[in-house]
Amino acid sequence: MKEKIRTLxxxxxxxxxxxxxxxxxxxxxxxxxxxxxxLSDAFGIQLEAVDATPRNLKSLDSIVxxxxxxxxxx
Amino acid sequence: MKSExxxxxxxxxxxxxxxxxxxxxxxxxxxxxxxxxxxQRVQAKADELSVSEAPRCIPFRxxxxxxxxxxxxxxxxxxxxxxxxEKNIPxxxxxxxxxxxxxxxxxxSSCHDDTLNGIADVLFTTGTTGQSKGVMISHRTIIADAExxxxxxxxxxxxxxxxxxxxxxxxxxSKIFPVLLLGATLHILDGLKDAEAFFRVFESQGKxxxxxxxxxxxxxxxxxxxxFAALADRLDFIESGGAxxxxxxxxxxxxxxPHTRLYNTYAxxxxxxxxxxxxxxxxxxxxxxxxxxxxxxIAITPEGxxxxxxxxxxxxxxxxxxxxxxxxxxxxxxxSDYGHIDEQGRLHIGGRENDVxxxxxxxVAPTEVEDVAMSVPGIKDCICISADHPIMGRALxxxxxMAEDTAFSKRTIARYLADRLEPYKVPMLYEQVDAVAxxxxxxxxxxxxxx
Numbered sequence: 371m372k373e374k375i376r377t378l379x380x381x382x383x384x385x386x387x388x389x390x391x392x393x394x395x396x397x398x399x400x401x402x403x404x405x406x407x408x409l410s411d412a413f414g415i416q417l418e419a420v421d422a423t424p425r426n427l428k429s430l431d432s433i434v435x436x437x438x439x440x441x442x443x444x
Numbered sequence: 445m446k447s448e449x450x451x452x453x454x455x456x457x458x459x460x461x462x463x464x465x466x467x468x469x470x471x472x473x474x475x476x477x478x479x480x481x482x483x484q485r486v487q488a489k490a491d492e493l494s495v496s497e498a499p500r501c502i503p504f505r506x507x508x509x510x511x512x513x514x515x516x517x518x519x520x521x522x523x524x525x526x527x528x529x530e531k532n533i534p535x536x537x538x539x540x541x542x543x544x545x546x547x548x549x550x551x552x553s554s555c556h557d558d559t560l561n562g563i564a565d566v567l568f569t570t571g572t573t574g575q576s577k578g579v580m581i582s583h584r585t586i587i588a589d590a591e592x593x594x595x596x597x598x599x600x601x602x603x604x605x606x607x608x609x610x611x612x613x614x615x616x617x618s619k620i621f622p623v624l625l626l627g628a629t630l631h632i633l634d635g636l637k638d639a640e641a642f643f644r645v646f647e648s649q650g651k652x653x654x655x656x657x658x659x660x661x662x663x664x665x666x667x668x669x670x671x672f673a674a675l676a677d678r679l680d681f682i683e684s685g686g687a688x689x690x691x692x693x694x695x696x697x698x699x700x701x702p703h704t705r706l707y708n709t710y711a712x713x714x715x716x717x718x719x720x721x722x723x724x725x726x727x728x729x730x731x732x733x734x735x736x737x738x739x740x741x742i743a744i745t746p747e748g749x750x751x752x753x754x755x756x757x758x759x760x761x762x763x764x765x766x767x768x769x770x771x772x773x774x775x776x777x778x779x780s781d782y783g784h785i786d787e788q789g790r791l792h793i794g795g796r797e798n799d800v801x802x803x804x805x806x807x808v809a810p811t812e813v814e815d816v817a818m819s820v821p822g823i824k825d826c827i828c829i830s831a832d833h834p835i836m837g838r839a840l841x842x843x844x845x846m847a848e849d850t851a852f853s854k855r856t857i858a859r860y861l862a863d864r865l866e867p868y869k870v871p872m873l874y875e876q877v878d879a880v881a882x883x884x885x886x887x888x889x890x891x892x893x894x895x
Contacts, residue, residue: 384858385870399636403663403835419639419668 372434375409379433382408393433394424402427409433415440450562452583453590453624454521457483460627469624472510472632479627482514489518500553501545501566503527503538506612508634513620516611520564520583527566527578528612532867541568541576548763559762566762567614569713569807578762579713588755589717590621592737596720597681597707599653601626606645606654608633614713615685615805619655636660643671652678657686657804659836661693665700666835673700681705683720686805687837688793691730698724708733710742710791715777716756718742719791733791742783742791743776749797750783751776799890801830803840806868810840810890813861813869817842820860822850827880829893831873840871843880843893852876 376388382404390396397405405427406417417440426436460467461483469482477485493502502519506512506528519526527545529538545566552559565581593599599622607630609616623630631645646652652675656664661684664672681704682697689708697706706724710733711717719742721734736742740754757777760768771778782794800807810828817826825845833839846852854874861870881892 380855384855384874385862394637397637399663400659400835402637403659403667406667407834417667419663419671422637422639422667424638 371438372430374412375434375437376430378408378412379405379430388430391429393429394427397427405433409437413437413441415444450584451587452520452564453586453621454486454517456625457486457517460624464627467627468629469627470510470513470630470632472508472513473634475510477510482517485514486517486521489514490521493518493522493524498522498524499546500549500560501525501527503529503542503545505529505531505533505538506610507531508608508611508632510632512611513630513632516620525560525563525566527568528617529568530610530612530866530868534863534865536864537866544763545578551763559760563759565617567612567617567713577764577767580759580762581713581716582759585716585756585758586621587625588739589618590625592717592739592756593618593622594626596717596734596737597653597683598705599623599626599628600651600680601628602651603680604629604631604645604650604652606631606633606642606652608636608642608660609655609657613686613805614711614716615655615657618711618717636663639664639668639671643668643675646675646678650678651680653681653683654679655683655685658684658689658693659804661689661697662835662837665693665696669696669700676701676704679704681707681722683707683709685709685711687802688731690837691728694723694728694730698728710734710750710793712779714758714771715752715779716740716754716758718752718754718756721790729790729792731792731794732786733793735789735791742785744784745778747797748782748784748794750779750781750791750793752779753777801828801838801840803830803838803868804836808840808869813840813842813865813871814888816861816864817844817857820857822847823857825880827888827890827893828871829890833872836872839873840869841873841875842871843875843877845879846876 379388383401402422410417426432461479465480466478468476469479470477502524516526562582563580564583564586566578568576568578605619605623607616607619611617636642705722707720707722710719718740719734719736721732739756743751745751753776780797784792800809813828814826817823823844824847827843829841830838831841881889883889
């Protein structure tokens with residue numbers, strides 16, 4: 371799943387370094403919206419603005435964890 | 445002849461510091477300054493500038509902080525010209541603008557050129573050829589913009605205006621003007637990415653308003669419609685501008701916020717704030733931008749293009765009278781937007797005359813992007829076009845033809861461009877193609893890619 375998410379997000383946001391551990395601080399509001407939209411569409415999950423916390427978007431690993439949790443709960 | 449002194453924004457700030465010393469003027473990050481405190485800080489900063497013999501035009505990165513507001517006002521108070529630049533502008537471009545300003549200032553001073561008299565700001569915006577143009581905004585224009593917004597949208601003394609967009613752009617910067625003139629409150633947020641921070645602003649009782657570009661509205665409608673709707677009783681009005689708002693989003697906004705005034709505005713750096721339309725009027729007309737505000741007049745040229753007159757117009761492009769004359773003649777700014785005026789005197793906007801692409805309120809000349817992209821190793825040919833985007837509405841797309849044996853990497857191209865262009869000029873979408881369309885005489889055929 372991690373590689374699929376990386377490929378999807380790197381394609382949607384080519385300027386963002388998804389290896390960063392300070393991902394949230396590197397993103398702007400458009401980047402956050404793009405991540406929520408891309409992952410919602412790709413995994414059929416319902417992400418909301420409340421999911422876009424600095425903790426959930428801290429790194430690629432934390433994004434993967436958020437998606438896995440959503441997939442399980444839906 | 446007796447000349448009438450123009451009240452400046454700083455005169456109003458001083459006046460309001462005396463009238464409402466304890467009223468909160470600005471909030472941002474961990475700072476909260478009353479009118480008295482803001483005035484003290486602005487005066488102190490202005491004194492520093494005067495002592496240090498700072499140059500006539502002062503460029504600075506426009507951070508979304510209380511510090512920005514203090515610097516901006518202090519530059520004016522010290523009799524200088526504020527030049528707020530995009531906060532993430534690449535260093536090379538920042539230096540280029542600093543050098544240009546320094547050269548122009550010394551030329552003007554050595555030949556006693558009074559072009560900068562009465563000028564408050566120089567705002568850089570993209571021209572049709574890609575060369576950045578410094579739009580001169582006078583103190584009189586700032587007050588006219590403020591009075592237009594007060595009359596047209598109902599800014600009031602008890603309002604808190606939430607500003608979260610870039611403060612080097614007229615869309616967000618202009619909201620400072622009516623707020624300070626009226627002694628209202630400005631709440632500055634560093635973008636909208638932290639939705640929690642945005643919603644926290646509205647927790648206190650009060651009357652609020654804000655400015656959104658269409659992408660912000662799409663974000664809130666898509667991912668936080670419930671919380672957004674819960675603000676209905678606190679949001680006095682919302683202004684949307686910069687780019688056309690999708691009609692579906694306009695209708696959804698009217699449904700979510702039935703009592704909030706929802707404005708679409710016609711404004712640009714060159715014209716100032718011209719006309720506004722509350723689309724929560726039961727008609728919800730797409731493309732309608734309302735009637736001209738008190739300081740403005742609109743006409744349509746025989747070619748169908750919009751022209752504007754009034755006190756909100758720019759004073760010209762800094763150091764470029766020839767370019768100024770192409771846009772500003774006989775106290776009229778001639779725009780590249782097609783429009784018409786209906787029987788009720790309301791302006792309706794059509795398409796654009798030239799190739800400039802509007803990306804979320806920022807104008808981009810595709811040639812500027814193509815010129816830089818052509819220097820990317822391995823790119824043989826390219827064209828920059830406007831394409832559909834699920835969030836932005838429209839976004840830049842770069843179609844590239846790669847040289848043989850060269851791999852196409854969107855990431856490599858995007859990073860190369862980001863090192864050389866302002867962030868909003870870097871395309872979001874990329875596609876490798878076999879060839880780009882050209883006209884019979886070899887020019888890029890932009891019309892081929894237009895819908």
